[in-house]
Amino acid sequence: xxxxxxxxxxxxxxxxxxxxxxxxxxxxxxxxxxxxxxxxxxxxxxxxxxxxxxxxxxxxxxxxxxxxxxxxxxxxxxxxxxxxxxxxxxxxxxxxxxxxxxxxxxxxxxxxxxxxx
Amino acid sequence: xxxxxxxxxxxxxxxxxxxxxxxxxxxxxxxxxxxxxxxxxxxxxxxxxxxxxxxxxxxxxxxxxxxxxxxxxxxxxxxxxxxxxxxxxxxxxxxxxxxxxxxxxxxxxxx
Numbered sequence: 001x002x003x004x005x006x007x008x009x010x011x012x013x014x015x016x017x018x019x020x021x022x023x024x025x026x027x028x029x030x031x032x033x034x035x036x037x038x039x040x041x042x043x044x045x046x047x048x049x050x051x052x053x054x055x056x057x058x059x060x061x062x063x064x065x066x067x068x069x070x071x072x073x074x075x076x077x078x079x080x081x082x083x084x085x086x087x088x089x090x091x092x093x094x095x096x097x098x099x100x101x102x103x104x105x106x107x108x109x110x111x112x113x114x115x116x117x
Numbered sequence: 118x119x120x121x122x123x124x125x126x127x128x129x130x131x132x133x134x135x136x137x138x139x140x141x142x143x144x145x146x147x148x149x150x151x152x153x154x155x156x157x158x159x160x161x162x163x164x165x166x167x168x169x170x171x172x173x174x175x176x177x178x179x180x181x182x183x184x185x186x187x188x189x190x191x192x193x194x195x196x197x198x199x200x201x202x203x204x205x206x207x208x209x210x211x212x213x214x215x216x217x218x219x220x221x222x223x224x225x226x227x228x
Contacts, residue, residue, distance in 0.1 A: 045155075059215070104168045
């Protein structure tokens with residue numbers, strides 16, 4: 001069965017960087033695009049963008065350009081979200097998600113990134 | 118401002134039925150893109166209740182159902198239970214934005 005397993009919670013200081021991983025299993029990794037979604041405290045779900053798992057080409061939503069980078073390691077079926085120059089406002093739950101066969105959506109369990117001095 | 122519009126809150130007594138609407142436009146729901154519904158509990162991943170408009174993953178009770186018509190979609194919950202109290206979100210794809218789009222979320226209170 002399709003599973004997306006994300007890395008654990010992170011506590012970072014302002015200005016630092018963080019790299020969140022999302023390991024896929026149960027399907028051919030290059031078949032489906034991988035999306036990233038953010039949920040800030042007390043807020044709704046916000047689409048950050050997606051990465052083409054076949055070509056590696058990322059596409060970023062308007063609010064997530066510059067400090068956010070999507071990448072892949074296809075040898076281990078893993079996608080990454082890196083955020084640099086962390087700010088307190090980056091404190092959030094970050095999810096990876098993919099749309100698979102027959103339109104079914106699968107989500108990772110989420111990674112809490114806390115930015116605090 | 119969310120691309121998809123949901124009511125901020127709905128409520129119902131145990132055993133009753135409620136419906137949550139999700140209104141979009143001709144570039145998302147009206148363009149025949151799939152609508153998905155999620156239940157969110159604090160600090161947890163979205164639980165898929167309905168995918169591709171009407172489909173329920175295994176393990177989701179048949180008290181939950183989805184429908185779609187024109188530029189809108191709806192999530193219906195029958196036989197409300199206390200554990201249904203949560204936030205609910207709809208999601209689709211928008212061709213003008215080339216993006217996944219979400220509703221603003223609806224808080225369900227079971228009275």
